Amino acid sequence: MSEKSHYGLLKGKKGIVFGPLDESSIGWQIALNAYREGAQIAISNIATAIRFGNLQELADACGNAPVLVCDASKNEDVDACFKELKEKFGPVDFIVHSIGMSQNIRKQVPYEDLNYEWFMRTLDVSGISFHRLVAYALKNEVINDGGSIVALSYIASQRNYWTYSDMGDAKSLLESIARSFGPRLAKRGIRINTISQSPTYTKAGSGIAGFEKMYDYGELMSPLGNATAEECAEYTMTILSDLTRKVTMQNLFHDGGYSSVGATIPMIKLAYEVLHDKELAKRVDLDEFYPSR
């Protein structure tokens, strides 16, 4: 157990986290923090991730948490997963979707040339799977009244980030699904939100072309700096807890202030210095990107 304070925010609650892979994963940190906040936890991932990741280590650290195999893009898997969860735990109080994948990004396909089969897969695995989790949780009566459902998102759902490619489209869909489900779940006091996290060094994150540049840019543009996976998990605890019972249908930025910033002094200083240094300026060829200006 770390030296950090824990508050018993999830004492008496049960939940499942989809998507932990290794210690760097946001889902890993969420599962660990939920356990430390007093929850009984199950974790889930696809079979290959369970085989090649170290989920058993996480399961052990979370009080022998059940590890459920589930491909979130398959109806039958999700259905079976919730049936198994119900058998083991009964209905749960929270569900966390921490899943993302794009073959187009992995293979660095330009957005203009997207492979549409992969594009559909990106939307299915990274967006529609959120709908599937909620739908099958409801069908199997596995989510309690007053529960909380959360998915992880990124600001590229709303603003253009060149190399985030079709994942930006998947994140728009993900956030929209949260809004569409909101009023339907509200009848039972269930909340549904997305948390929009800073760039974070994880398996999925670092697969994006130029990720380290996006990370450094985020650092320069966030008054509080980029948020880590662990900090994201800590924030998520409040959203899963009873302290946020009236927060629903929101896309909640957890990004050190990045999303509200127009410019920061360090960023302006850097840009100014680069653009007025003849040698450095040659390396930033504006004409390459904006030839029509």
Ligand SMILES: NC(=O)c1ccc[n+]([C@@H]2O[C@H](COP(=O)([O-])OP(=O)(O)OC[C@H]3O[C@@H](n4cnc5c(N)ncnc54)[C@H](O)[C@@H]3O)[C@@H](O)[C@H]2O)c1
């Ligand atoms: N890393 C970042 O910079 C960042 C920033 C904002 C949001 N996010 C989001 O956080 C979430 C977690 O990603 P991460 O960064 O922790 O990376 P990660 O690689 O640790 O987690 C992604 C997980 O998705 C799982 N997955 C892929 N296909 C699946 C499927 N068909 N069914 C079930 N699971 C599947 C993977 O096995 C993996 O465990 C994703 O939604 C990601 O888009 C990440």
